[in-house]
Amino acid sequence: MSSAIAVRDLRKSYDGVEALRGISFEVTAGEVFGLLGPNGAGKTTAVEILEGYRNRDGGDASVLGYDPGDSPRAMRERIGVVLQHSEITPLLTVREAHLLFAGYYAKPRDVDEVLEVVGLMEKRDARVKTLSGGQKRRLDLGIALVGDPELVFLDEPTTGFDPAARRSAWEMILALRSLGKTILLTTHYLDEAQRLADRVAVIRAGRIIRLGTPAELIGDARSIEIRFLKNGEQVVIETKNPTQALNELTAEALATGYELEQLEVRRPTLEDVYLELVDEYDGDVE
Amino acid sequence: MTVLLHQLKFEQRVFWRSREAAVFIFIFPLLLYALLGSIYGDEIDGVPAADVLLAGLFGYGAANTAFGGLAITLVIRREAGILKRLRSTPLPPWTYLATVLLSTLMVFALQAVALLVLGSLAFDASMPANPLGFAGAIVLGVAAFAGLGVGAASLIRSAEGVSAVVNVIVLPMAFLSGSFGPTREFPVFLQAIADVLPLTYFIDIVYGVYLDGESLFADPKALGVLAAWGIAGLAVALKRFTWMPRER
CATH class of the missing domain: 3.30.160 (Double Stranded RNA Binding Domain)
Incomplete structure (x- = not known):
């Protein structure tokens, strides 16, 4: 299997503070890879470099064979992104928001199919601003999927969810995995990483301190x-x-x-x- | 091109669905015209008052729509993460900005027509003496004030404050530049301020093509000052504009 993401010695500082101190990992195509760590560990910085939002200070990074520092359009065609904080124009309906984003991609998925996948079919004609927090997260996910991406970035996809909403989000993510999508997931919930990720990198203060399958991490540690x-x-x-x-x-x-x-x-x-x-x-x- | 039209369709839909924007941006200048038109007498300096006010309100409308409206929209979208989210889609950033500008131009063009219709129905105002030049002036005004609008959006940090900041700029500027009536009686220092404001020159240009039937290029100085302001705004934008929220 080829690697969807390859990162070597990735470094990033903000105003002299090192957010990433040289992290390396690879994500295999079709894998769910979890970046696990406390707040401020550098997870979001790492993901946003790979999504093309931030420039790295050092190291190599490759996303689907592209350099994310250039954030080429061809790369953006093939990735889907769920950010920690982002909104969709509140005045559109759920279905319109999907249609809007579908129009950006060369080969979008059928919008109604996506609405079905993320469980928003009943809400499709509701204005975005009327959605609950959990429904908005589903919308974010639906919009990330509408371009039929090979690689999906999920930055803390269930933060702030109640337990029931978290379960259903997990099911959705596992369903994506069974569609063959590669997923890079960040989370500070351990049960989430354990449940969803094939492999986990534990990141702390800008470094990866352990990397392996959840079973390996548990097995060799204690x-x-x-x-x-x-x-x-x-x-x-x-x-x-x-x-x-x-x-x-x-x-x-x-x-x-x-x-x-x-x-x-x-x-x-x-x-x-x-x-x-x-x-x-x-x-x-x- | 297809993507541009696709985006434009949604931009328009969002604009007209937003009651605040539609009222504040589109209705407000019409309302002011209706109000001022009923206050001023028949003539201002020997020219029908309805015509003078209309030229001034075209100016206010351009500043309000292209500078004010655009700055507010961009700051709110940036701080909400809407712009950031767009950056990871294949939509090219310049296509997006071009669409936002085109959408603004459409709104203002429609507003100019509405002002003309209101003027001719209610106050017997004139139609543009040089229609082509008039249309050109509208495009020019939107371009210059949009440049300033994007520049201002790049400097304004918070979504909460943007509306206030914009109005503190637009309303006094419109007042000083003669959008709401003649400034002949203003103190000298106020007239001196007005002499550097872009809106003063835009209103001059509009006055020329709308009332005097002059060519759009009759007043090179006015065109130059207006363009200089637009380019200055654009230069600030090129240096400071970000797609990411200023949360940190």
């Missing part, structure tokens, strides 16, 4: 946790061999006749790994 109460006191055992540890524990408990109260065996979530990573790097100079 052991399994076993918790129970003994005489009312919390016992926590961390082990790489949970089968053996449990066997020994239960054998001992049975032999001595006490109960392992509130026994819990827990795999670390990406959240645990992430918090650990971010803590580890907290000594880093800002």
Whole structure:
């Protein structure tokens, strides 16, 4: 598979403050790639360089084979963008807004089809200004899809959503993936990255501090946790061999006749790994 | 070209749907004309008052539509992220700006016709003595004030303040330049200010083609000053215009 995005040693400063301190990653065609990190880590800066909005100070970047620094029209034909903050002219209807954007592309998708995909068919004749927050995000997504892009950038697509809206956004993103779109997603929600991304780069203070599949990140970072109460006191055992540890524990408990109260065996979530990573790097100079 | 027409269609749709814009930009100069036309007597300096006022209000309309309206539209769209969003589509930026200008020209051309119709029906005002020159003057005025409008939009930072800033510029300028009546009796220093304002010269040009039947190019100095203002606005825009919100 060819890479849809290739970034090497990408650097960017604002007024002497380094937002990106040399990040490198590749996104394979058809992959959902997540950039995960706290606010101010440099996620949006990285994405906006790749979308062609900002010039990089150093390093190489390639988006579908184009240099995003030139933001050529041919590249813009093939990408779809959902920004963190952007609006669509509030006086148009949902369907008109899609038609407007469809007119910019050489080979747009059928507008009604897109409305169906993002679940705005019922709202198609409503003015944009009457939409709820979640519906506006769907509109942003629909407009990003109307040019039938190969590569979609989603910058924090579910920030501010209630849980139900988040679920349905996730389903939409997974549906895009099954259409073969390449997706670059930024998020500060760990469950979102874990659920949607094939691979995740954890970014902090302008650097990528870990990169891999969610399973890899969880797997190589921590052991399994076993918790129970003994005489009312919390016992926590961390082990790489949970089968053996449990066997020994239960054998001992049975032999001595006490109960392992509130026994819990827990795999670390990406959240645990992430918090650990971010803590580890907290000594880093800002 | 197809994209330009496509965009123009939507620009027009959005403009006429916006009640604020339609009233403030389109109706307001007509309203002022109706008002002033009923106040002033038959003649101003031996010329029918309705004609003098009409020439002045063409000027106010051009400044209000092309300078004021355009600056407000661009700042609001920039701060809302609408311009930013457009930049990542294949729509070429110059096509977009050209469309916004064309749409502004359409609105003002229509307004000029409406002013003429109102004038001739209500106050027996004259039709343009040099129609071709008159049409040319309208295009020229929109171009110059649009240049200033884009320049101003590049300097104004917030969407909240843009309307106020624009009106603080447009209304006094229109007053000093004689949009609302003769300035002969104004104190000398006010007339001195008026002497450098672009609207003064635009009204002179309009007066020439509309009432005196002069050629559009009869007054090179007026054309020069008007063009210089437009180019100055454009120069500021080329240096400072951004598609990104000034949020940071």
